[in-house]
Amino acid sequence: MSMETPSLPGGPISGLVASAVEYMIDAGQRSVLFLDIMRRRGDQYREHVAQTAPHVLQFAAELIIDGRRLDPPVNYALVRIIPPKGVELDLERRPFVIVDPRAGHGPGIGGFKADSEIGVAMKAGHPCYFIGFLPEPMPGQTIERIARAEALFIEKVISLHPKADGKPCVIGNCQAGWAVMILASLRPELFGPLIVAGAPLAYWAGVHGKYPMRYSGGLLGGSWLTALASDLGGGKFDGAWLVQNFENQNPSNTLWTKQYNVYSKVDSEADRYLEFERWWGGHVNLNAEEIQFIVDELFVGNNLAAGKIEMSDGQKVDLRNIRSPIVVFCSKGDNITPPQQALGWILDCYADVDEIRAYGQTIVYTVHESIGHLGIFVSGGVAKKEHAEFSSNIDLIDVLPPGLYEATFEAKGEETASSDMVVGNWVMRCEARTIEDIRAMGGNSPEDERRFAAAKRVSEINLAAYQRFIQPWIRKMVTPEMAETMRNLHPLRFQYEALSSKNPLMNAVKSAADEIEDDRKPVSKDNPFLAFQEHMSKQIVHALDSWRDATEALSEAVFLNVYGSPALQAALGIDPKSEPSRRREMSAEHRAMLEGKIAELKSKIGEGGLREAAIRSLLYIGSARGMVDERSIEALRQVRRDYSGPQLTLTQFKMLVREQFFLLLLDREAALAAIPKMLPEDLNKRRAVLGAMREVLSASGEITGERASRLQRIVALFGVDEEASSNVAPFDPKARAS
Structure with a gap:
């Protein structure tokens, strides 16, 4: 054992009793220290919300x-x-x-x-x-x-x-x-x-059997509850409800794991836990108009x-x-x-x-x-x-x-x-x-799209009914004081307040925790009761996860069956046999603009000089690989930085790359055939640029296969001897500048 235990006769039984005593002492101390961490969490929460501009930024x-x-x-x-x-x-x-x-x-x-x-x-x-x-x-x-x-x-x-x-x-x-x-x-x-x-x-979007949060709007009858929550808040929506939605997605963590992790590691976990809780518990409010837009236009709509x-x-x-x-x-x-x-x-x-x-x-x-x-x-x-x-x-x-x-x-x-x-x-x-x-990641079938469209329509009907018949009465009834009281009594807020130093019982916890810190007796890691504790924790997590899986499966089944009803869809004005598609066609205006741009680009296919020819060549060779590697871009950046000609800004360089890319896309053969006319007469300059191109292309690996074949074609278009160009010295701006 790692600590002194009572000396009892009886062999294995005495060892078990000693382990039990050791564990009980540790468990009692951990319980008090855990409660004290909850007290500190509550005090931290109260200090945080009292600030005008609370935040958790770690930077000035x-x-x-x-x-x-x-x-x-x-x-x-x-x-x-x-x-x-x-x-x-x-x-x-x-x-x-x-x-x-x-x-x-x-x-x-x-x-x-x-x-x-x-x-x-x-x-x-x-x-x-x-x-x-x-x-x-x-x-x-x-x-x-x-x-x-x-x-x-x-x-x-x-x-x-x-x-x-x-x-x-x-x-x-x-x-x-x-x-x-x-x-x-x-x-x-x-x-x-x-x-x-x-x-x-x-x-x-989503797939069956996963991510049930997308069904929430339909299962709750739409966004009328959002409007009700805002009205009960006096025109403000309590962000604690959004946080609670997050927590509901993982009940085993919310109800057990997060707290158990602190309890089981009470000597080392407090600072990390409190740091996170400072952000997690910093609930904020939204105007009713803001949250209604979010729910109607985004989540449900x-x-x-x-x-x-x-x-x-x-x-x-x-x-x-x-x-x-x-x-x-x-x-x-x-x-x-x-x-x-x-x-x-x-x-x-x-x-x-x-x-x-x-x-x-x-x-x-x-x-x-x-x-x-x-x-x-x-x-x-x-x-x-x-x-x-x-x-x-x-x-x-x-x-x-x-x-x-x-x-x-x-x-x-x-x-x-x-x-x-x-x-x-x-x-x-x-x-x-x-x-x-x-x-290939999965998505909705036409049947699923009809279901969500039906849920959206139900939401619109329920919201309109609420706004007409109930909302005026709620708004007359709720006073600013009532709204503030309801916010303070929200379960997520109340749990912080209830265990803070505002509760007089927590002062005794603080005193006991201070004494325990001076006489801490942690349990040994090989204690069998500690192992049993870990086993029970895993069982609790498994039970909560199983409950979550069952409720999620039930919620999905209810949503799919209710909103998949042909009768309901027909009543809502949705054709049960339609195959809805959310994809939008290109507008006539954009198509006309695009055609004009294509014509303009084609007229430029032979324009440009050595820089344009080099970028066009690099894009042609590099596209054979179907990927861009950061090493190639770094090599290109070095070449661009060292180039003795006029410097391009990043924006100008980006436009140059895009223009040359589109020219290759529109008519590759014509774009390649135009390269010789874009090159200077000076063969040394051509060789230098080819050397720079090799440097860029080889930065991420050896030039082989289709890339090598395309490089040979470019070398031919540059009109440079293959052997001479392959042995050219690395790109040297100082030599060229001289």
């Missing part, structure tokens, strides 16, 4: 714009993140703007840890800004007003970095993801690459990808208007925003990859195998891998030719080619994908 920040002073005002603010000691920023690199999700919790989750979205972006040298919010909304605040305010914030960031090599990269987590996408469709000129992490964009959301000025939200690259980060382990809901909007907006290209769009996605919803933007491991790679390679993403790609990550090792060109511990690749790759 400087206020740039207070949204409460705008006209119209909003409860959002733009702050500049001050880099910690030892972190050097490059003010000419594009800034990052992290927008926090307003999903019931308080602000700061994007900078919750040193290894976070903010932390890794600053380590990569990018200036960082943060858009957060206050607990109370401004009167009359709407989702549209917030979007307009955030546009002003991003304009301000752009003005603060006039020499930045690219527009800001904007990150939207969870609820902030769809908010950022809406704004980018309305003001596409403001944005560099967008990163949306764990963000639902196609709310009906699923109108975002369908292009049916309209602003007050008549402007429609069309995700196809976004011109910046979109990075979608999701996970199979996320039961709040599964991959289908994160990526299904692509199927609604585009028929195939050619149509994605026709809109000039670049979409990059990555699917984590297991991380949960919060882990996507909280996990330090995810921050150091995926988010760090996105930050380090954001320029790679920005210059990718239009299309659909999957970002993959390979660990850097001793055998990694050109490892000096790899930033961090992972090699990031963007591999070409098709719409079928998204469809």
